[in-house]
C-alpha cells in the first residue's frame with residue numbers, strides 16, 4: 001500500500017511522521033520503503049542516509065527519464081519507468097529509503113508537461129512489489145511534486161498540528177484533495193487525520209483537538225502524537241525515535257499509530 | 269524599506285514574525301504595510317482581516333494584470349502596475365494589510381512568463397511611498413511567488429526555528445539567495461537571522477543557537493523569540509500579540525526585535 005504524508009501547512013510534523021511511521025511499520029515486521037519527495041531532504045537525513053549511500057540514479061533522474069520517454073512517445077499510453085532510482089538501506093533491517101536531493105526542486109519544470117502527473121506513480125509501481133508499505137514524505141506546498149504523490153498514493157495520512165493556523169488550512173486542503181480525486185486519481189482516499197505536537201497542558205491543543213473530533217470523528221486517528229522533545233532530537237542523530245529513545249512517549253505514540261495504520265490498511 | 273520574511277522550511281515562524289514585527293513597528297510610530305504572499309492567508313487572518321475588508325482588486329488580480337500588460341507590450345521595459353491591490357485597515361492605527369486569497373496559488377502559472385520575476389516589485393513600488401516599512405510574508409517554498417518577494421525586497425529577515433531540520437536547510441537557502449542576488453536583485457541582502465521558538469529548558473535549542481552564533485555572528489539578531497503559547501493563541505483571536513497579551517514574553521521579544529530592525533534599517 002502506498003501512503004502519502006501530506007499537508008501544505010509547513011512544520012506540522014510530516015517528515016517526523018513519515019520517518020517514524022515507516023520505522024514502526026518495519027519494526028512490526030513489514031518491509032517498508034520510505035520515499036523522500038521533499039527537496040529539503042529531511043526524511044533522508046532523518047534516517048541517517050546520505051546521497052552517496054545509494055547506488056544508481058537519483059529520484060530526480062528517474063522522474064526526468066520517464067518524462068523524456070513520454071515526450072518521445074506521446075501516444076504511447078502508460079510507459080514503464082526507464083530508470084529505477086537507487087534504494088539505500090535504512091537504519092532498520094526492513095526499512096529502505098529512496099532519498100531526496102536539492103535538484104529535485106528543479107523537477108517541477110520537467111514534470112509540468114505531463115498533465116496526468118503520474119511520473120512518480122510509474123516509478124513506485126516498479127518498486128512496490130518488494131514492500132508491504134511505501135511511505136512518501138512531501139514538501140509543504142501543493143506543487144507538481146506533491147500532486148505527483150497524490151496521484152501515486154492509495155491512501156493519505158494528514159498530520160495536523162494542534163494549533164490554530166494548521167486547523168485553518170485543513171478545509172482548503174480537503175477541497176483540493178476532492179479535485180485530485182475527481183480529475184487525476186479516483187482511487188485516492190484519506191486514511192486518517194493525525195494530531196501532532198499535542199500538549200495536554202496547553203488549552204489551545206485541547207480546543208483544536210475537540211474541533212477535529214467534532215468535524216472528523218471517523219477520519220481522526222485515535223492516537224495523538226504528543227509534543228516530545230526526544231522526537232525533535234532524533235533527526236540530529238540520523239535515527240528514527242524507535243532507535244534514539246525507544247522508551248519515550250514519542251516512540252510509544254508512533255508504535256500505536258502503526259497499529260492503527262495496519263488495521264485501516266487491512267494488514268495484520 | 270521592503271522586508272521579506274522568508275525560509276523554505278515550513279513552520280519556523282515566518283507568519284508569526286511578519287505579523288508581530290509589522291505590529292510592533294506600527295506601535296513604534298512607523299506606518300507599516302503587511303503584504304501576505306502566502307495562499308494559505310495566515311498573516312491575513314492573523315490580523316483579523318478577511319477578504320471582504322478590502323475594497324479594490326486582490327493581490328492576485330493585481331499580479332495578473334501587470335503580467336498581462338507586460339505580455340501586450342514585450343519591449344516596453346518597466347511597466348507601471350495597472351491595478352493597485354485593495355488595502356485593508358489592520359488591527360492597529362498605523363498597520364495596513366494587503367491580504368492573500370487561495371487563488372494566489374494559481375498565479376504561479378501567470379507569473380512564470382516574466383523572467384525578471386519583478387511583478388510584485390512593481391506593485392509594491394506604487395504602494396510603498398505611504399509607508400516606512402513594507403513587510404512581506406511568504407509561503408514555505410522557493411516558488412515563483414517567493415522569488416517575486418526576493419526581487420521586491422531590499423532586505424531579508426530569516427526566521428530559524430531552534431531545531432535540527434531548520435538548521436539543516438539554512439545552507440541551501442543562503443546559496444539560493446546568492447543566486448537571486450547575482451541574477452535578479454543585486455541590491456538584496458540579509459538583514460538578519462532570527463532565532464524562533466527558543467526554549468531555554470531544552471538542550472537542543474541551546475545547541476542550535478550556539479551553532480548559529482558560531483557561523484553567523486554578525487547576521488544573528490540579538491533578540492531570540494522564546495517559545496510562548498500566547499503567540500500561538502493570538503491568531504485564533506485575529507490579533508497580533510501586542511493586542512492579545514502585551515505583557516507576555518512573546519510581545520516583549522517582538523518589541524525588542526522591532527528596535528533592532530529599526531536600528532539595522534537606519535530608522536529612529
Ligand SMILES: Nc1ncnc2c1ncn2[C@@H]1O[C@H](COP(=O)(O)OP(=O)(O)OP(=O)(O)O)[C@@H](O)[C@H]1O
Nearest residue numbers: 010011012013014015016140226227228232278431
Ligand atoms: N511531536 C513532536 N514533538 C516535538 N517536536 C516535534 C514533534 N513533531 C515534529 N517535531 C519537530 O518540529 C519540527 C517540524 O516538524 P517536521 O519537520 O517533521 O514538520 P514538516 O511538516 O515535515 O515540515 P515541512 O513543512 O518543512 O516539511 C521539527 O523540528 C521536528 O523535529
Ligand SMILES: Nc1ncnc2c1ncn2[C@@H]1O[C@H](COP(=O)(O)OP(=O)(O)OP(=O)(O)O)[C@@H](O)[C@H]1O
Nearest residue numbers: 010163278279280281282283284408494495496500
Ligand atoms: N515563538 C513561538 N512560540 C510558540 N508558538 C509559536 C511561536 N512562533 C510560532 N508559533 C506557532 O507555531 C506554528 C508555526 O508558526 P508559523 O505558522 O508562524 O510558521 P510559518 O513559518 O509561517 O509556517 P508556514 O511555513 O506554514 O508558512 C503556528 O501555529 C504558530 O502559532
Ligand SMILES: [Mg+2]
Nearest residue numbers: 014015038042
Ligand atoms: Mg518535512
Ligand SMILES: [Mg+2]
Nearest residue numbers: 282283306310
Ligand atoms: Mg506562514
